[in-house]
Amino acid sequence: MNTTIGTEMVQIESKRTFDQPPAAAQTAPNEGRGDFDARLNRILNAATAVIARVGYEKASMRMVAKEAGVSLAGIYHYFDSKEKMLFLIQFRSFNALLNGLREKLHHVADPVEQLRLMVRSHTNYFVANMAALKVCSHELDSLSGDAYAETLAIRRQYYDLTRGIIDRVFEKYAPNSPADRHVATMCLFGALNWLYRWYDPKRGRSPNVLANQIATQFLQGILGVSPPEEPSPPPPA
Amino acid sequence: MNTTIGTEMVQIESKRTFDQPPAAAQTAPNEGRGDFDARLNRILNAATAVIARVGYEKASMRMVAKEAGVSLAGIYHYFDSKEKMLFLIQFRSFNALLNGLREKLHHVADPVEQLRLMVRSHTNYFVANMAALKVCSHELDSLSGDAYAETLAIRRQYYDLTRGIIDRVFEKYAPNSPADRHVATMCLFGALNWLYRWYDPKRGRSPNVLANQIATQFLQGILGVSPPEEPSPPPPA
DNA sequence: GTATGTCGAACGAACGTTCGTTCTAATTCA
């Protein structure tokens, strides 16, 4: 099915199949789908909140049903299983994260600025979707089989995208650094993925200040000197 | 009860109470305790392995019993409950980590060297006790009530110890840095606690090289320049 | 216009399984 995530469309499998062209499926061609999607999103959001609160294993389908205001059996009209439900949550988030970053990177060429962008993008998405990103960070191994492989593939793309930026930063500004690029990348992911354990946007520094410090620390850490500061307003958009 | 962890002794509560002096507790004064402790450790190690493998909620007491080669009911002679068992695992690890670091810090005065020591100590403990530290990093919220509060208190001590080092690094080498000390500290913990997700000592760089890179990146990150390198061999032990 | 048929959506109830924990009786060891 086509589900809107942020601004991009991604293919997501749900229970509904579209082997037949959906032309004459409904009299009101969009109203039926709207109902379906609205309810799907409501359940997914409820599930995300519950899983973020108590963890995947402790989160029961009954809790999700209560939080979503839906019957227990009603949930199974949208997912085959609890595991597929978790898969959808993670898949949607990782896709949004990945596609959002890809799009933004087109407007920036310098690798240092790209890395700042990556950190800012990740932090902002985290602040806007705390529960979802907590589920993504904490329940990485709760899937198995094909579902796990599929999320792993997306995470791998996100890693490769970030790793490429870091490689270019090294190449351009510290080509002779002995630092292991993989270790450096995972340190950055560690700092970012650990956010869900401690960062509260309502109590701490603003997301932008936080992102700036993380990015600056990381860049100084691998380059050994203060990297060029953010150039005053970017060239005409 | 007194249980040996690494080289230090820590107070740990288990099922056995010592309201009575343990003098005449057993005919063989040390052999009985040895049996008890050996079996306790065997069960704890088995539980650590199982929980690290499948997670706390999915880890059943039956799995632990099988892994330890003990009957299901037999486990409950050593713990009141599954939660107390997890508590003991975390409590022992955090205590070992904390006391190990405290002891080592006595031999070093410069805060930069102290921080390198902290990273090396943490990394080495991780490599030597991968399953335990995975359980400590991943199951932080699986406890509740008093057990949670108690582990939180130890973690707080570990944070304070590290935070103090970082504060002194700033004070001595970059007193005017606008960086938030708390954010800096949590970035370091993020990089360290994320290790269990990706680092395999058998496949990647050696623990010492890894620790060096993490420490150097962090120090450069907050100081903006390469910090003084490790002084050649330490003074006579 | 009304009755009939169809289909997806949603429901409460129940299924079989597994969980943490407890009970009881047998066994072990000094």
Add this chain to the structure above:
DNA sequence: TGAATTAGAACGAACGTTCGTTCGACATAC
């Protein structure tokens, strides 16, 4: 013998999932 410790059966509770049914909106037939 007697105290300590075991294994295995059994408990109630909670789990994910399925079942048979009902509801309501729309299409068709008369």
